Amino acid sequence: MVGKYDIEVYNNKAHYFLTVKRNITILQGDSASGKTELIVQHSVKTAYKYSKTKLNDYYKAPKVIEKIKHARCFHDYTYFTI
Amino acid sequence: MLKIYYGDLEADNYIFNPDVFFNNSYEDEWITDQLSVQMIKDVDRSDVIGPKVIDSPFLGSIPVERLSGGVKTLILMNNDSEHIFNASACGDNCAKWILKIAEEKDLTIRLGYLMDFGKGDFEIEILNLGKTVHNGLELAEAVLDNHLI
Numbered sequence: 001m002v003g004k005y006d007i008e009v010y011n012n013k014a015h016y017f018l019t020v021k022r023n024i025t026i027l028q029g030d031s032a033s034g035k036t037e038l039i040v041q042h043s044v045k046t047a048y049k050y051s052k053t054k055l056n057d058y059y060k061a062p063k064v065i066e067k068i069k070h071a072r073c074f075h076d077y078t079y080f081t082i
Numbered sequence: 083m084l085k086i087y088y089g090d091l092e093a094d095n096y097i098f099n100p101d102v103f104f105n106n107s108y109e110d111e112w113i114t115d116q117l118s119v120q121m122i123k124d125v126d127r128s129d130v131i132g133p134k135v136i137d138s139p140f141l142g143s144i145p146v147e148r149l150s151g152g153v154k155t156l157i158l159m160n161n162d163s164e165h166i167f168n169a170s171a172c173g174d175n176c177a178k179w180i181l182k183i184a185e186e187k188d189l190t191i192r193l194g195y196l197m198d199f200g201k202g203d204f205e206i207e208i209l210n211l212g213k214t215v216h217n218g219l220e221l222a223e224a225v226l227d228n229h230l231i
Binding site: 013014029030031032033034036037 | 101125126127140141142150151152153171172173174175176
């Protein structure tokens with residue numbers, strides 16, 4: 001991964017804004033502090049963006065696709081407990 | 083008494099993902115149990131409205147499946163004695179409840195990180211070593227000196 005990505009996810013109940021700088025990001029903290037809610041919201045947003053992306057957009061906006069790919073990695077790697 | 087296995091555990095009755103296991107196995111009376119109500123209030127800061135509805139100050143009315151993974155694991159520890167649960171699904175704010183559950187019965191859990199059990203005295207058997215420790219310092223020394231995690 002090159003650079004860093006700002007990720008913003010929210011619904012009408014919770015709002016997250018974070019910057020990811022590394023290939024693997026570890027979320028840790030107390031129970032019920034919102035880790036799972038962040039992952040669930042993020043995966044919903046990713047699925048939404050992916051379904052909205054038309055074929056032409058792959059060529060017009062490669063950066064968007066890259067972000068989506070990265071977002072999937074973000075989701076896959078952080079959904080496991082140590 | 084609380085017994086902890088640190089690191090990777092291979093056992094037929096070991097549950098790696100208590101969150102998913104809970105969603106598919108919990109019973110209504112587990113939720114309305116007095117200890118569960120207290121744990122949900124303390125850890126999730128939520129009120130039990132009934133066996134199928136929780137009132138969360140952050141998420142509104144939610145089903146039981148949206149409780150935190152930590153409190154789900156605590157409820158399992160209290161109600162299911164057949165399995166060993168992965169307590170890495172619990173944050174440090176669950177530690178006092180794990181000790182409380184273990185006061186009432188023998189409880190075996192697995193941990194993959196150094197959970198903070200507080201500054202008070204306790205009795206925890208580290209199964210990897212067959213050794214009993216009595217406070218946080220002894221626990222940390224035993225786990226780290228023996229490279230258990």
